[in-house]
Amino acid sequence: MDIRLENVSMVFNGVTAVNQVTTTIKEGELVSLLGPSGCGKSTMLMLLSGLYQPSSGSIYFGDKNVTKVEAEKRGIGMVFQNYALYPHLSVLKNIMFPLKMQKVPKQEALERAMDMARLVQIDHLVDRKPGQLSGGQQQRVAIARALVKKPKLLLLDEPLSNLDARLRLEMREEIRRIQQEVGITAVFVTHDQEEALSISDRVMLMKDGIIQQDSHPQEMYRNPVNEFVAKFLGNPPINVLQASFVANEWKVGEHSISFTDTLQQLHIGIRPEDFYLEEESSAFLRGRVTHIETIGRDTLLRLDCGKESVRALVDPEANLHVDDIVHLGVKQDKVLYFNGETGERVLSGKERSYHLGIETDMEKHA
Ligand SMILES: Nc1ncnc2c1ncn2[C@@H]1O[C@H](COP(=O)(O)OP(=O)(O)O)[C@@H](O)[C@H]1O
Ligand SMILES: [Mg+2]
Structure with a gap:
């Protein structure tokens, strides 16, 4: 029934x-x-x-x-x-x-x-x-x-x-x-x-x-x-970063984002587990460690990234200390985009073509 x-x-x-x-x-x-x-x-x-x-x-x-x-x-x-x-x-x-x-x-x-x-x-x-x-x-x-x-x-x-x-x-x-x-x-x-x-x-x-x-x-x-x-689910909670529109492209800090829609405000959601420690040259974010918590098999970092404060779950083997400068990469396919005004999810161009079953030029050449 x-x-x-x-x-x-x-x-x-x-x-x-x-x-x-x-x-x-x-x-x-x-x-x-x-x-x-x-x-x-x-x-x-x-x-x-x-x-x-x-x-x-x-x-x-x-x-x-x-x-x-x-x-x-x-x-x-x-x-x-x-x-x-x-x-x-x-x-x-x-x-x-x-x-x-x-x-x-x-x-x-x-x-x-x-x-x-x-x-x-x-x-x-x-x-x-x-x-x-x-x-x-x-x-x-x-x-x-x-x-x-x-x-x-x-x-x-x-x-x-x-x-x-x-x-x-x-x-x-x-x-x-x-x-x-x-x-x-x-x-x-x-x-x-x-x-x-x-x-x-x-x-x-x-x-x-x-x-x-x-x-x-x-x-x-x-x-x-x-x-x-997105914010109600997940512990530690998802990071929501404010993107800024500079010189015709969306950016978080210095980093360009492959998102092309015209919006008044763009919010970027990244779950703490979707960051990873990265080489400086190809990093998405750079920040100073303000807190370290090791809970069982996870190490939770709190980073001060200038305008934003970010939580990242990283490899507990990485020997990190408060005040260290850390570079984070992000799993691109896990990034979420939100219309900052309405809170609605916006699919990136790549996600849309994926949903439509179309390969983008970028993927073809990759
Ligand atoms: N018997 C009632 N009389 C008046 N208002 C109520 C009554 N029951 C619930 N409400 C109101 O309805 C809303 C939802 O309540 P409720 O269903 O108890 O929420 P939840 O269980 O999610 O905490 C609240 O604003 C609450 O104050
Ligand atoms: Mg109740």
Whole structure:
């Protein structure tokens, strides 16, 4: 069963929380809703769940228009940041609770709850009270409780936000495993780009209630549609340099750029990993090292390049020090161009001919 949203909007006394969203979530897919706080992620989940009805637009589960169908009848499982477990009930009774509400016979409810406890790997803890569990274990209980009704759609609203960094990593792998084992369609809300990129089949990145881009995680990282998307993804973040138009060509510092469009402002996006240490003669940028951070297998340099400050990930073997002068080359095919006024991505002439399947003269002669 695919889930389809058609021109869905939600307005709260003048505030448009969700703005004309049209998208399809395919059966069995895990889709992340990503974006900064206040961009409308939770409102989207509430609309999918039926706890809110949209101000306009329609929601379909398969062929059925469910826009006016109430939450209890949609077959939804929900998991929240704060677990929302019943503290006075045992883990097993917590998981069984939704079945009790549905008046499922006790023996069957017990068996189904135990199946879920095994699925989320807390079957050895079912007699405990939630207060006797770690945060990660409590979240496992909440997931088991959400799945025990065999919902058609699992909605998770920042489920990992209350966990420490290591548990967050472990639980996001677990959520992916459980989602795939059950084969359930899931929508996972997070403001953490790394979480979204790592866990999902597809990411929808929102800003001010509008979906900016809806694509495969790696595609979004490599081919962002605008500067907002480019900046929201990636840690350390992408460098955005201002080009200047001098003597009929675009330049960054002294370096000419093979970009020929006429624009008022040109921004150049380069991810830190797309720089490399280079000989002075053919370098793209020259800068003075202001910070060095070695984190595991990466060395992150912060460089003062005159007008610009730049982050570059380089070979940790290069024996560099603060105040060293460094020359950077750039992987040309990874450079992103943005219209500085609108933030929209602009394809360079070369990228355009590539998309059209035309070889440029330059490439022919290379
Ligand atoms: N029940 C509500 N009443 C009024 N405004 C709301 C309500 N829920 C959300 N909003 C507003 O809608 C916008 C989106 O909120 P929300 O969906 O909670 O964002 P997110 O989950 O991405 O942080 C915000 O401006 C928020 O203040
Ligand atoms: Mg929220």
